[in-house]
Amino acid sequence: MEFQIRLNSLFRAFSFLKKYGIILVFHEIGVIAINENGQDIWSFDEDIIENCVIDNGSLSLTFLDADPVTLDIFHGNQKNQVVYEMV
Numbered sequence: 001m002e003f004q005i006r007l008n009s010l011f012r013a014f015s016f017l018k019k020y021g022i023i024l025v026f027h028e029i030g031v032i033a034i035n036e037n038g039q040d041i042w043s044f045d046e047d048i049i050e051n052c053v054i055d056n057g058s059l060s061l062t063f064l065d066a067d068p069v070t071l072d073i074f075h076g077n078q079k080n081q082v083v084y085e086m087v
């Protein structure tokens with residue numbers, strides 16, 4: 001099967017999570033999760049990615065100038081969202 005996806009910046013790498021049927025496509029400032037047929041599941045853009053770790057259904061990303069995030073690989077929701085309160 002062939003398909004194309006549009007990225008918001010330069011392509012870096014991809015990781016096929018066979019167990020889940022998900023392909024994570026990393027570009028310079030984010031990641032797109034697609035299924036095996038090339039359909040978008042979710043996407044996340046932030047800043048230049050410096051490192052990523054995939055573990056237990058989570059994707060942890062560290063960035064050049066932004067705070068790190070941990071995303072649920074199935075839905076793209078942030079797991080460690082920090083809420084700041086004005087005092």
